[in-house]
Amino acid sequence: MTVQPTIAAVADRHIGPRGNDAELMLKQLGYDSLDALVDSAVPADIRQSAPLALPAARSEAEVLADLRALAAKNVTAVQMIGQGYYDTITPPVIRRNIVENPAWYTAYTPYQPEISQGRLEALLNFQTMVEDLTGLPIANASLLDEATAAAEAVLLMRRSNKAHAEGRTVLDADLLPQTIAVVKGRAKALGFEVQAADLSAGLLEGDISGIVLQQPGVSGRVYGHAGTIAAGKERGAMGTVAADLLALTLITPPGEQGADIAVGNSQRFGVPLFFGGPPAAYMAVRKGLERSLPARLVGVSKDSAGTPAYRLALQTREQHIRREKATSNICTAQALLAVCASMYAVYHGPEGLKAIAQKVNADARTLAAVLAGAGFELVSDTFFDTLTVKVPGRAEGITAAAEARGVNLRAIDADHVGISTGEGTTAGHLALVAEAFGAAATAEEAAAKVAAAGPAAGFGLGTDLQRTTSYLQHPVFHSHRSETQMLRYLRRLADRDLALGRTMIPLGSCTMKLNATAEMESITWPEFASIHPFAPKHQTAGWRELIADLEARLSEITGYAGVSIQPNAGSQGEYAGLLAIRDYHLSRGDDQRDVCLIPASAHGTNAAPAVLAGRQVVVVATPADGTIDHADLAAKIGANRDRLSAIMITYPSSHGVYDADVRQVCDAVHAAGGQVYIDGANLNALVGLAQPGRFGGDVSHLNLHKTFCIPHGGGGPGVGPVAVAEHLVPFLPGNAAVAADEGKGIPVSASEFGSAGVLPISWAYVAMMGAEGLTSATRNALLAANYVASRLNEHFPVLYTGQAGLVAHECILDLRELTAATGVTAGDVAKRLIDYGFHASTLAFPVAGTLMVEPTESGDLGELERFIDAMISIKGEIDQVAGGDFTVEESPLRLAPHTAAAAISSSWGRKYSREQAVFPLPSLKMDKYFAPVGRIDGTAGDRNLICSCPPPEAFEN
CATH class of the missing domain: 3.90.1150.10 (Aspartate Aminotransferase, domain 1)
Known part of the structure; x- marks a missing residue:
């Protein structure tokens, strides 16, 4: 019963x-x-x-x-829309043993590397995969999405190219539309010039800081970028290529074409569509740029016994450490999805990935042949997976006919239709598309034409761009082909980590609490996971109802008038909130209001988004009791009264207390014409007791990966909704995929609803x-x-x-x-x-x-x-x-953690017993966790940066 x-x-x-x-x-x-x-x-x-x-x-x-x-x-459909989001197949062994496994999804960011060796190895695999495929020597351990990764690349080019830092950034018109929108939004906030142009026709005149190209372009076109990049370098510009990782198994990589930077996402590597996210974006750079690379970088050092060990490298780049000197506001990454993508590459290996890419390209060439045979003209004869077909005046009718057959295509405008093949595309799907175009009179005829056409010659990549260099040669990409091998590899890595599924993680500021199984269960259901973010609205009614209901519940919880769940990290929510304040002031003619006050007791991430929103940070002092220094606050307000844009306060403060003067602080800032940003990082101390939108806040961001039970996933995904008062609602983030999203603010993520795929977790928790x-x-x-x-x-x-x-x-x-x-x-x-x-x-x-x-x-x-x-x-x-029992250098504290190998060593020689080392409390004898490595030397690793998989012989001893 x-x-x-x-x-x-x-x-x-x-x-x-x-x-x-x-x-x-x-x-x-x-x-x-x-x-x-x-x-x-x-x-x-x-x-x-x-x-x-x-x-x-x-x-x-x-x-x-x-x-x-x-x-x-x-409505689940055959998704052939493309535009940066593609049909893929998640191997069940990866879905079950990573995405649905609490040993992976409840882990925290690997700041304590000795207990994070499993996920650090997986992330190092990701970096190695990206480095090999892009032909660039250094890659990070994931970014948020492709559009924001491109924006980060633009900022990296501007700060690295000091001689041309004030020059324009030029975007190829064949970039993904959402990428162009997000980059332009970032530029608008910081006040530099961005221009989109057809770069196949040559570079624009004037001073150029950097150029961004797409490979393949959103139109599907594939052509060499080496000439454009070289021409840019002759004029002092740096070059970034936004590249499809799967295509790079067949196409000459960006590094070999002269690019300084490559960006993109790894969604095609087994990560579901998730209605737009989370994917795991990437950035790879040439030598010399590694110390400017945003986000996290996994490197190899050694532990106290000399054993190679992984850790996060160059941690001073973390934005909460650099504060107002930060060059990026990346905090949460997409670690869990990067792990999935890396394991997809491990499971398939270079031969498997190439076979998938060849199959995707062959399907596109087959469809091209069928459509060309029926008299349709393609915009480009060279392509990887995407065709843009000229259909004068018929685009709406053709996409409707395809939808009636269960296939989603992209109506670019009235005269053009886009079609993208994917890993899951079948000959049957191609036949359905042929029918929708009227290239065949019956389903049987369409199937026959597809079968007869095959991957016809005359279409495809062309010979000048075909890749000739090898990739993924490390043994890890050749050793786990059977499901048994893969299952054991994933289990072995998980066992090296210490996640919430094994023990309490008492992290202040990070809220590592139960992520209930019932909350997690629905995110991999196909009806949620397989939906394209640009699918017709009438196909996504369930998603939109869930999102609207979650936003309404969050509005009630916070006391604000409106919420947008688009920001796909807490830091992005902060950024979106500050942009809303910026645009509000501009709408009132207060162009000069650019000063943001930040108390020293505020959350560590606050300063970086303020800088990226074009604000000048002014720090307010904190006295010994941890409160805000009211004399200093009054002085800073007085000195900046006409320029005051906002104050960012964290409540309760990052010192872990409820400051009794929060209303007084809010009133003082409002009286000077400023807005109040209340950081919601600690909202789990307010829910049901107090509402920031009712005690003085104009805007807050929330962390669904903290207060509302989305797990941390070893460093992401996160969701950072932004909640605002009534007067700021018109300035909530707009939709980057819509050319002009009237009545909305600057978009901060590639898709309208950000990392929608994990929202059912928080909805279930609140419900x-x-x-x-x-x-x-x-x-x-x-x-x-x-x-x-x-x-x-x-x-x-x-x-x-x-x-x-x-x-x-x-x-x-x-x-x-x-x-x-x-x-x-x-x-x-x-x-x-x-x-x-x-x-x-x-x-x-x-x-x-x-x-x-x-x-x-x-x-x-x-x-x-x-x-x-x-x-x-x-x-x-x-x-x-x-x-005086022992010196600190001789103590179990300084020599911790103690590995099993150290404990059983024949040469113990320490001033304390083995039992004190590994069983300091009797309760540990029944269920003991041993760290796989001893204390790691981070400094040595930073001096000798190794950020790709080391050879197996490195571990022999």
Whole structure:
């Protein structure tokens, strides 16, 4: 008999404390109820007066049924629209064992590399794949989408090409339309000139900073770019090529054509369409540009035993470290999708990828022959997968006829139709297209013509661009052909990592909480995953209903008038919000308002989007108690009153407290004509208790990958919706794929709904929790954070507290005095926690020498106590250093983490026992996690940058 779970059970499964756990935790804090704790912690003047007006909570079964009903409203079709999004086949072994596997999707960004060796190897495979296919020596570990990757390339060219930094950026008119729109939007915010032109006709006159070309073009045309790039270099311009990775198995790569930079996405490598995202974009660069490369770069160093080990290289490029000096606002990447794409290449290998590309090209050539035989003219005789067919006045009729046959084509304008073949295209699909064009009178005749035509000569790539160099020669791309081999490889890598499926990850500022299976279940359903972002609107009714409903629920939760879920990362949401403020001021004639105030206590990502939105950052001081310095705020407002655009504040602050003066700060900025941006990174401490749109905010971004349960995926995907007050609604992001999206602001992502594919996760979470469940989650997050702070304060002082000595959803443990007395650093504690089976808390942010802890509402009392026991045990080891039992250099803290190989070594020779090293608590003996490598030397890796797969012999010893 199946027992229907009660609605209350859904929230109960999400929230950790149960039974009398909350009572015991409240007793530790001196409160008799959660209400009393919340009333003491949260300032009364920001509290909302009524419960959230959300639909009643639904059970897991009901929500899954609701999602089935929404999915059924989408029309699955043969997707031959192209324009940057293509039919692909995700190998089931990859879908099941990566996308649907919590060992992969619940991992955090690999800032602690010793416990991230599995996903770092997978990302290094991705980099190697991109480097080989593009013919460029350095690639990053993924960007957000192709359009924003191209925008990043434009900025990279401008800052690297100092002699021509003020010159125009020229875009080939054959670029994807959404790429042109996003690049122009980025240029508009920063005030530099961009021009689109047909570069096959030659370069434009005047000073040029850089050029961006497409290979193949959106029209399908394939031609050599070497001459254009060379001509640009003669005039001092750098060159970027946006390239299709699958096509590059057959086409001369950008690096061999002289490009400085290549960008694009890896969606064709087994990543579903997902209604526009998430894909994993890439950037590869020539030698000399690696230290300017945005986003993350995986490199190879060595551990304490000399074993090669992976880690993130050149981490000072991370935007939250560079702050107002940042050159990019990339924070979240698309790590999970990059892993999928890399494993697609590992599974198929170079021969398999080439065979898929040849099949895609052969299908396009076959269709070209059939259509040409019926009298249709192609715009180009050279193409990889995409045909642009001239159909004077008939485009609408032909695409409608194709749709009636279950095939989506692209109506470019009234006179042209675009067709793109893909990995899943069949001869039957080609016959349906031939029918729609009227190239055959019957289905049987169309099938016969397709069969007879074959991949006819006279069409295709041409001989001058055919690739002659090898790629993917590393053994990893030749060793996992059977499903058994692939399954074991994926399992082996996953076992090297420490993800949320194995242990609590108490990361302050990052909210690593339960990503429920029922929330995850629907994202790979074909009715959601196989929908093209540019499919006709009437085919995507289910998607649009889900998105509109999620936006409405987020509006209610935040107290704002409108929400756009287009930004595909938190940093992009910040950027979109600042653009909305910028455009609002411009609409009122306040062109001079360009100063953005950012308190030192704000979230670390804030400054970079402000710079990229063309704002001048002015930092507001933070006194010793962690609040905003009101005297300095008044001085900064006074000095910039006429230029004040906005203030960016994080609430609760990144110091983990509810500042009681937030309304006062908002009022002061509004009085000077500025807007208030409230960073929603810590919204999980507000949901159901207070609404930023009601206590002074004009705009906020949210992190669906934090507060609303989209998992971190080892560093992405993320979604960063932007929520705005009524007067800013007209400036929400527009649709990059629409030539002029009237009444909307600058687009920030390639597709209208960004990383739509993961939105059902957050929709399901909100639907299952309901108003009461969401509010309970917030209250329990406060309880857990204050319980941990209270239990650990005597061992590691809590740096900042707010009202009644309480914290919000996270606390900062101050190790600076211990470090001064013993030499033990916060980094030592982070590495030692690995031996206890924990991912470290957030290290050195927002204050150097500290650890920021966020247990979240999902941590049960047993798990919280396990973490507390580990920290107290570590404090005991620090006391051993202070007492002279061993020096810090000889201590288990400095020599952590301890690998299995080190523990069984015949030459131990350390000042502490093997048991203290690997079993510092008795509870670890039953279920022990061993880090696969010892402490990694990041500095050595940065000095000797290796960013592609090392040869197997590197690991022999």
